[in-house]
């Protein structure tokens with residue numbers, strides 16, 4: 001059992017003062033506003049619900065900064081993808097674990113209490129299986145255990161190299177599974193999670209995209225869901241939209257909504273290029289929009305249609321995707337700013353009047369938790385103790401009353417405002433620093449020099 005005393009906290013009903021919060025077995029057992037601090041309490045300034053990072057490819061963290069050099073001709077998402085494939089060919093299981101540990105540690109320090117790891121690296125370079133086909137998933141598990149982040153692991157079904165059942169090639173061979181081999185992989189991964197991982201761990205599944213599967217096999221994959229979260233990349237790039245239209249006769253989101261049982265257990269990653277009708281219908285399906293604003297900007301994907309989606313009560317969460325930059329306030333800020341630039345307007349990511357920072361933060365926390373199948377996203381008794389504390393006495397925040405604090409966090413604060421982080425009660429970040437930072441960074445640096453020598 002542990003207890004936290006917060007000078008102020010944001011509960012579902014609004015702000016409270018002098019909150020004492022008790023954690024038992026990873027969950028919030030009691031909430032007492034207007035309390036006094038007692039010996040043994042962990043004292044913090046401002047307590048907020050933890051944020052789910054709903055979309056990550058952790059290994060891509062090690063590529064950050066390697067793709068910002070302009071090649072002759074016109075760079076695009078697809079030239080970025082070519083480098084990613086070359087990089088993938090060199091990764092060993094040790095590299096994958098070390099990079100994931102660094103990435104998850106940085107997420108926790110940023111204020112992300114859980115992560116949806118969209119895991120498509122399954123095999124050896126060239127596609128040969130490891131002796132244990134779940135080897136690389138278990139490396140991700142080990143990184144989650146070392147760092148304490150809440151994990152929703154999403155093994156990826158990736159069967160084809162492009163729309164129209166094109167064969168896999170090159171770097172893609174490490175990703176490939178038929179539906180039958182994927183069934184075995186998924187069952188073994190679920191069993192390994194039950195055996196080795198904390199109770200808050202979730203194993204969902206992720207058909208990579210429409211272009212990496214085909215309609216019959218997608219339907220088979222969906223039948224494996226068993227109520228767990230299902231994530232899919234959708235409509236990230238205009239070229240992808242055209243390719244799916246030519247092949248299946250419909251735009252990606254349009255086709256998905258007409259042909260599959262999309263509901264609130266689904267998370268559509270990116271959903272960037274949608275018509276007004278697709279936007280409305282996706283919002284009404286209950287699926288969470290998995291938005292990755294920093295990566296979408298970095299890759300030149302374009303911005304999502306926020307106002308139409310929120311206007312139809314759509315739910316969203318945020319993900320750091322390529323992990324080129326891991327920052328909670330910056331991800332939320334980029335989401336709002338990309339909308340302001342697209343619509344040439346201010347204060348866009350909010351349905352009605354009120355604090356845009358609160359809409360971004362609290363909406364993202366709830367949508368993200370839903371997408372990851374975690375009972376969290378707000379501070380309430382019975383929910384997982386996914387919590388972050390920020391210091392409202394920082395110069396960027398000290399002038400703000402509680403009603404404007406989340407605006408300050410999203411638009412004015414640096415990353416250092418986050419002081420403490422708990423994931424399912426695991427108190428791994430104190431004073432902005434992860435408990436195992438030194439050893440995780442040392443292992444990562446050793447790994448990256450080995451990897452760079454191989455590239």
Ligand code: ZN
Nearest residue numbers: 057118233321
């Ligand atoms: Zn992705």
